[in-house]
Amino acid sequence: MKQLQYVLSQTLILLLLCCETKPHIQELSVQTTIISRYAFTAVSCSMLNRHSAATQGVFQFHIPTAAYISNFTMIVGGRVFPSQVKAKEKKMKKEGGENNGKKNKNTPEQSEGEMEVFRMEVTIPGRNRAVFLLTYEELLQRRLGRYEHVTSVRPMQLVSRLSVGVTVVEHSRITYLEVLPLRNGKTPSSNGNGKADVGPPVSTVVRQNDTFCKISFTPNIAQQAKIATNGMLGEFVVHYDVERETGTGIGDIQFQFLLNSFPLSFKIFSGTDINGGIQAGSALLGDYLSSKEESHHNSVSLIIFLTDGRPTVGIVQSPAIIGNTKAAVQEKFCLFTIGMGDDVDYRLLERMSLENCGTMRRIPEDADASVIFYDEIGTPLLSDIRVEYSEDAVEYITQNLFTNYFNGSELIVAGKLTNHSSDSLHVQVTASNSERSIVLEKDMSIHEREQETERRLAEAEAGPNVNGYVERLWGYLSVKDGLKGRLRSQTSAERENYTQHTTNLSLTYNFLTPLTQMIVEKPQVLADARAGNRTAASGSGGGSKSDGDPHFVVEVPHSKLTVCFNINGEPGHILRLVTDHKHSGVTVNGALIGAPAPAGSHKEQRTYFNTITIVADKPHRSYIEVTPQKVILDDRDRMILPSSSSISVQTANLGVVIIANTNLTVTILGTIQFVILFHHYKNPAPYQRDHLGFYIANSKGLSKDTHGLLGQFLYEDIGLTQLNGNFSMARENSTQEPLGKNISLPSCPALKVKDRTVTVIKKSRRIYSGKQTVDCWFAKNNAAKLIDGQYSDYVVSHLFDTGDWANGTNTH
CATH class of the missing domain: 3.40.50.410 (von Willebrand factor, type A domain)
Structure with missing residues (x-):
C-alpha cells in the first residue's frame, strides 16, 4: 500500500509539472545571514521556458515591510539587466521600461509586521532561461523576549530545487532557538492529515553552537506537494534570543561605525469615530x-x-x-x-x-x-531613556532618546566614531523607573570587539557579504529616522529638508525606500534577433585590440605555439569557452552583445563579451558571474561586488581579487586561475561597448579532457609545418579551375591539429588591454579545422549551462 501511495504521489507530481504552461521554476534559493540582529537576504530564482514560443514569466516574492531592497538583477536569455535605484520624481509617469518592484498600496512608509510583494514580469524567449536575483536587508526587532525572522516560501508552483538557509551570528551566547512549523496565512500549519504541526518543517536541519547557528530547509518536490500542490508553502519562521548582560549592552564596532543594543487599567476604544x-x-x-x-x-x-x-x-x-x-x-x-x-x-x-x-x-x-x-x-520598565557617549567621540548618531523601554524589547543606537585610533568608548545610559532615576555606564574595547566580530564571522563561514554590516545598519536606521521625521514635520521646509537628507542616504546605500524608485530595463524578445549579422567574437584566452574589437589568442602549452582566430558570433549567443565539468567541475561560458561596425568597415557589426560565468561544481556548486559593472559571487553565500572597487574575497571554493576598473582574478581550489579584464569607455563611439576579456592564467587543475573554444588547446599537440603552395591553393579553391601546370607558388605555413591540416598566416595581436603584443599563427575561415566541430557546437542554451561537449569532429 505504501508503495502504491508513493507511485500515485509521483504520478500526481508529474501531472502537475506536465500541465504547467507557465515557465517552470527550476531553482529557488533564499539565503539569509543575520549578524547582530541585522539580516542580509539573497534570493535567486531560475525559470525555464520549455516552449518554443516566448512566454511571460512572473517573479513574485514577499518581503517584510520593514526591509529595504538593496539590489535586483535579471538575467534573461543570457543578457544581464541590472537595476538602478534613483530618487523618486515628484510627479511619476509610468513608462514601459520602468518598474518600481516593491509595492503595496495599503502599506505605509514605516509599517511593520506584514509582508509586501515584489513582482516582476518579463518575456522569456522560447527554450530559454531567466534568472532573478533579489537582495534585501532588515533589522530584526526584539519583541516578547525574542527575535523573529520570517522567510516567505510562496513560489506559486512546485520547484525542482528549493532551499532556504538562515545563518545567525551573535556575540552573546544563543540561549533560545526554535524553528516553527510553516506559517500559512490565516490557517494553522498542518501536515496534510488535518493535524497541526508541532515541530520544524520536514527536511529542516539545524546546526548550532554558542554563538552561531545554521538552519536549512530543502524540501524535495514530493515533500512540497504534500504541504501545498500550488507551491504556496507559507512562511519559514525562526525565533531566537541571546544571553543578556546586566547593565548596558556591548556594542558592535566595525569600519569606524558602532552599534549599541540595550536588552531591555487597559481600555480599547472601538468604532470608526x-x-x-x-x-x-x-x-x-x-x-x-x-x-x-x-x-x-x-x-x-x-x-x-x-x-x-x-x-x-x-x-x-x-x-x-x-x-x-x-x-x-x-x-x-x-x-x-x-x-x-x-x-x-x-x-x-x-x-x-x-x-x-x-x-x-x-x-x-x-x-x-x-x-x-x-x-x-504591557510591562514598561524604563522611561525617558537617554544614551550618551564620551564627548566628541561619536557623531551622526541615530535616535538616542526613547520615551519608554518595554520588557522583552531592545533599544538600538548606531553612530560613527570620530577618533579611529581610540581603544575604548565610554557609554552612559540614564533612565527612570517606577522608583527612581538610574544611571548605567560601561567602557567598551573597540579593537578587541572588532577582531572578535571578524573571528566569529569566519567561524560561521558567513562570507564577506556581511562586511560593513554596522555601517549599513547605521544607514538603515538613519533612513528610518529620516522617514519618521518627515512624517512628523510641521512645515513644508522641514519636510523638504528631511526628504532630501533621507533620499541621499537611500541612494548611498542603494535602498529602495518610499523616496526612491527602482529602474529596471525591460528586455526585448531575444529570439527575434536577425540571423546573418555576424562579426568577430569578442576575445577570450587572448586580449583585445586597442579599438575594443577583441579576438581569440591561445597559447598552446604542449607545442609552445600561439594561435589566434576570429569567430563570427551572433549577438545573444552564449559560447562555451572552457568545460571540464566531469573532472574538476569547472565550466566557463560567455555571452555576446552586438554593436554597429565603424564606418567603412567590411563588417556589418561587431560583437563583444558582456557577461562571463564561471561555474565550479566541486566540492559543491558555486559560481561567479561577471559583467563590466559588477561581479556576482555565489559560494554558499551570495555577494555582489562592484568592478569599480578594489577588493579581495576568499570563500571555501573560490578566491576573487578585483583591481578597480582593471581586472578580476578568479582562483578555484588553488590550482585553476582565470583573469577577466574590464574594458570601459568614458565616451564610447557608436561601435564601442563596455566589454570583457578572458584569459586562462593557470590550468594546472584542469584535466586532459578539458574542452571548449579555449580549453581544447590546453593539452593539444599542434605541429607547425610547411605546405606546398599549389597544394594549399588547390585546397582553398577547390570549386575553381585548377591552376596551370607551369605556375609554381611558394610554400605556406600550416598547423597539424590531430588529423587535420590548417593553413595559417603570421600576425601580431595586442592583448591585456593593448599593453602587450604577441605574434601568433592566425587561422582564417571562422577557425575551420582548427577547432573541433563547428561554431554551433559551442553555442549553449544559457550562462549556467554545464552540459557535456557534443564531440563534434572534422575531416581533413
Whole structure:
C-alpha cells in the first residue's frame, strides 16, 4: 500500500509539472545571514521556458515591510539587466521600461509586521532561461523576549530545487532557538492529515553552537506537494534570543561605525469615530493623572487605540484628527495605535503614534490584537531613556532618546566614531523607573570587539557579504529616522529638508525606500534577433585590440605555439569557452552583445563579451558571474561586488581579487586561475561597448579532457609545418579551375591539429588591454579545422549551462 501511495504521489507530481504552461521554476534559493540582529537576504530564482514560443514569466516574492531592497538583477536569455535605484520624481509617469518592484498600496512608509510583494514580469524567449536575483536587508526587532525572522516560501508552483538557509551570528551566547512549523496565512500549519504541526518543517536541519547557528530547509518536490500542490508553502519562521548582560549592552564596532543594543487599567476604544475615541480616552487618562490618587506614583501612562476601519463618523479629515490628538495628549502620555485588516488608514495611525511618542502596529484581522500588543508593551520598565557617549567621540548618531523601554524589547543606537585610533568608548545610559532615576555606564574595547566580530564571522563561514554590516545598519536606521521625521514635520521646509537628507542616504546605500524608485530595463524578445549579422567574437584566452574589437589568442602549452582566430558570433549567443565539468567541475561560458561596425568597415557589426560565468561544481556548486559593472559571487553565500572597487574575497571554493576598473582574478581550489579584464569607455563611439576579456592564467587543475573554444588547446599537440603552395591553393579553391601546370607558388605555413591540416598566416595581436603584443599563427575561415566541430557546437542554451561537449569532429 505504501508503495502504491508513493507511485500515485509521483504520478500526481508529474501531472502537475506536465500541465504547467507557465515557465517552470527550476531553482529557488533564499539565503539569509543575520549578524547582530541585522539580516542580509539573497534570493535567486531560475525559470525555464520549455516552449518554443516566448512566454511571460512572473517573479513574485514577499518581503517584510520593514526591509529595504538593496539590489535586483535579471538575467534573461543570457543578457544581464541590472537595476538602478534613483530618487523618486515628484510627479511619476509610468513608462514601459520602468518598474518600481516593491509595492503595496495599503502599506505605509514605516509599517511593520506584514509582508509586501515584489513582482516582476518579463518575456522569456522560447527554450530559454531567466534568472532573478533579489537582495534585501532588515533589522530584526526584539519583541516578547525574542527575535523573529520570517522567510516567505510562496513560489506559486512546485520547484525542482528549493532551499532556504538562515545563518545567525551573535556575540552573546544563543540561549533560545526554535524553528516553527510553516506559517500559512490565516490557517494553522498542518501536515496534510488535518493535524497541526508541532515541530520544524520536514527536511529542516539545524546546526548550532554558542554563538552561531545554521538552519536549512530543502524540501524535495514530493515533500512540497504534500504541504501545498500550488507551491504556496507559507512562511519559514525562526525565533531566537541571546544571553543578556546586566547593565548596558556591548556594542558592535566595525569600519569606524558602532552599534549599541540595550536588552531591555487597559481600555480599547472601538468604532470608526477615531477623533472621538482619542478625545474620550485622553480626557479619561488625563483626569486620572491629575488626581491625588496618582500624584505619588512614578508610573508610565499609555493609550492603546485599536481600529479596523477608516474614520467615517465625526471628524474624518486626517490633518484635523492629528492636530486634535496632539492637543489632547499634550505630551503627558504616549499613544500606541493598532490597525486590523486592509480597510485601515495606516498612514494616519502611524502619524498619530509617531507624534505622540508611540508606535503603530499592524495586526492580522483574525488575531487577538489586544493580547498580542498588550503582551508586547504591557510591562514598561524604563522611561525617558537617554544614551550618551564620551564627548566628541561619536557623531551622526541615530535616535538616542526613547520615551519608554518595554520588557522583552531592545533599544538600538548606531553612530560613527570620530577618533579611529581610540581603544575604548565610554557609554552612559540614564533612565527612570517606577522608583527612581538610574544611571548605567560601561567602557567598551573597540579593537578587541572588532577582531572578535571578524573571528566569529569566519567561524560561521558567513562570507564577506556581511562586511560593513554596522555601517549599513547605521544607514538603515538613519533612513528610518529620516522617514519618521518627515512624517512628523510641521512645515513644508522641514519636510523638504528631511526628504532630501533621507533620499541621499537611500541612494548611498542603494535602498529602495518610499523616496526612491527602482529602474529596471525591460528586455526585448531575444529570439527575434536577425540571423546573418555576424562579426568577430569578442576575445577570450587572448586580449583585445586597442579599438575594443577583441579576438581569440591561445597559447598552446604542449607545442609552445600561439594561435589566434576570429569567430563570427551572433549577438545573444552564449559560447562555451572552457568545460571540464566531469573532472574538476569547472565550466566557463560567455555571452555576446552586438554593436554597429565603424564606418567603412567590411563588417556589418561587431560583437563583444558582456557577461562571463564561471561555474565550479566541486566540492559543491558555486559560481561567479561577471559583467563590466559588477561581479556576482555565489559560494554558499551570495555577494555582489562592484568592478569599480578594489577588493579581495576568499570563500571555501573560490578566491576573487578585483583591481578597480582593471581586472578580476578568479582562483578555484588553488590550482585553476582565470583573469577577466574590464574594458570601459568614458565616451564610447557608436561601435564601442563596455566589454570583457578572458584569459586562462593557470590550468594546472584542469584535466586532459578539458574542452571548449579555449580549453581544447590546453593539452593539444599542434605541429607547425610547411605546405606546398599549389597544394594549399588547390585546397582553398577547390570549386575553381585548377591552376596551370607551369605556375609554381611558394610554400605556406600550416598547423597539424590531430588529423587535420590548417593553413595559417603570421600576425601580431595586442592583448591585456593593448599593453602587450604577441605574434601568433592566425587561422582564417571562422577557425575551420582548427577547432573541433563547428561554431554551433559551442553555442549553449544559457550562462549556467554545464552540459557535456557534443564531440563534434572534422575531416581533413
